[in-house]
Amino acid sequence: MTGTGALGRLLGIDEDSGVQFGGLWIGDASGVLVGGRNPGDWGLNSLTIFDLNLNTDKLFGWSGGSFGTQFLQFSGQPTNILAGAFPGFDSLEVTPPLVRQELYQLWYRQALFNDKLIVRIGKMVPTFDFNNVVKPVPVSDPTAAIPAVSGLVYTPIFVNPTMLGVIPGYYNSATGITTTLAPTESLYFNYGVYDGNLANLRQTGLEGPHFNGYYFHIGEVGYAYRLGAQRKPGNFGVGVWGQTGKLDSFRGGKEDGANGVYLFGSQRLWFRKPDLDSSGVSGFYQFGANNSDALLARQYVGCGLTAFGLVPGRPADTFGAGLAWTWMTRGDRAGHVFFPSVPDDVPLQLAPSQLMIQAYYQMMLTDGFFFQTALTEIPNPGQNAAIPSALAISFRLLVLF
Numbered sequence: 041m042t043g044t045g046a047l048g049r050l051l052g053i054d055e056d057s058g059v060q061f062g063g064l065w066i067g068d069a070s071g072v073l074v075g076g077r078n079p080g081d082w083g084l085n086s087l088t089i090f091d092l093n094l095n096t097d098k099l100f101g102w103s104g105g106s107f108g109t110q111f112l113q114f115s116g117q118p119t120n121i122l123a124g125a126f127p128g129f130d131s132l133e134v135t136p137p138l139v140r141q142e143l144y145q146l147w148y149r150q151a152l153f154n155d156k157l158i159v160r161i162g163k164m165v166p167t168f169d170f171n172n173v174v175k176p177v178p179v180s181d182p183t184a185a186i187p188a189v190s191g192l193v194y195t196p197i198f199v200n201p202t203m204l205g206v207i208p209g210y211y212n213s214a215t216g217i218t219t220t221l222a223p224t225e226s227l228y229f230n231y232g233v234y235d236g237n238l239a240n241l242r243q244t245g246l247e248g249p250h251f252n253g254y255y256f257h258i259g260e261v262g263y264a265y266r267l268g269a270q271r272k273p274g275n276f277g278v279g280v281w282g283q284t285g286k287l288d289s290f291r292g293g294k295e296d297g298a299n300g301v302y303l304f305g306s307q308r309l310w311f312r313k314p315d316l317d318s319s320g321v322s323g324f325y326q327f328g329a330n331n332s333d334a335l336l337a338r339q340y341v342g343c344g345l346t347a348f349g350l351v352p353g354r355p356a357d358t359f360g361a362g363l364a365w366t367w368m369t370r371g372d373r374a375g376h377v378f379f380p381s382v383p384d385d386v387p388l389q390l391a392p393s394q395l396m397i398q399a400y401y402q403m404m405l406t407d408g409f410f411f412q413t414a415l416t417e418i419p420n421p422g423q424n425a426a427i428p429s430a431l432a433i434s435f436r437l438l439v440l441f
């Protein structure tokens with residue numbers, strides 16, 4: 041469920057009836073302070089999502105089922121290009137069109153065999169279910185629970201750069217099936233297959249499904265655990281993926297699909313007040329690689345730290361930092377993605393790699409309202425090696441309703 045359901049309660053919807061209605065609004069302003077392609081320029085972005093969820097057990101006596109649908113509205117400006125950044129330092133702006141209204145999700149979910157097997161079919165966002173490093177370990181002890189592993193706002197924390205261009209996600213969701221087998225509370229196996237026409241340069245979020253040979257397959261196994269005498273929560277996941285269909289290579293010609301692997305995990309590192317509250321420090325790590333010259337990124341590593349409740353008098357505030365290092369494809373045509381005015385017959389490469397270091401502070405203004413500031417250093421912007429190092433800042437307001 042996106043949001044808190046407060047909008048539904050305001051409209052008089054009784055959640056005990058099996059209906060939840062909520063959502064979120066995110067607005068941000070990001071600018072390049074020094075360097076990049078357009079120093080001194082700013083981009084403004086606004087995202088609204090409305091979420092309706094129906095519990096079939098409460099509504100119809102149909103055990104284990106639920107319907108979910110989301111509507112997305114986005115209005116934005118070119119932002120990451122100001123710094124010459126790929127992947128982006130601001131995750132809110134992704135790809136044109138930068139003004140869109142779409143049916144973001146529409147799915148049915150059925151849990152079977154006492155939640156050991158779960159199947160979801162429809163239009164959905166696979167990055168919620170696969171390689172989701174920000175999703176915290178579910179624990180029954182509230183003193184060990186955290187709302188999210190990190191509050192970083194750069195793109196790699198939400199989607200591994202080595203899958204950008206093939207995995208459906210924000211804001212290009214896609215139709216498919218996700219299956220989860222969870223034989224224990226700690227172990228799960230996920231497999232999904234989706235309309236893969238994002239790799240065919242189609243805006244799958246704005247379109248219906250296409251069955252034309254372009255499919256995205258992904259499988260993941262994950263395990264959650266409690267470590268040491270203080271039972272610090274941790275988890276990790278390992279996955280493989282494959283994209284079918286003929287893909288345009290940045291070295292010229294066509295490729296027959298693409299494949300890749302990834303790894304991620306998080307670990308609670310320190311409890312400031314064990315058994316009293318959840319304040320302390322958590323860490324995460326990420327890795328990804330693929331075999332394709334049709335994708336902009338070939339390898340990726342990332343890591344970060346997050347502090348919870350360490351500011352006196354501000355128990356709900358968090359701050360942290362992350363590092364994202366992406367190695368690019370070396371195809372002579374790759375740079376034309378970001379410099380379309382350069383003639384196609386002129387070789388134009390990306391930078392060999394891009395390093396991003398981001399630090400943020402997120403404060404809770406009141407229940408459901410959060411404001412954060414993020415500062416990002418990009419020593420080697422990925423869109424081209426000639427772009428000078430960039431220092432960018434982002435201000436973001438998040439409202440859950």
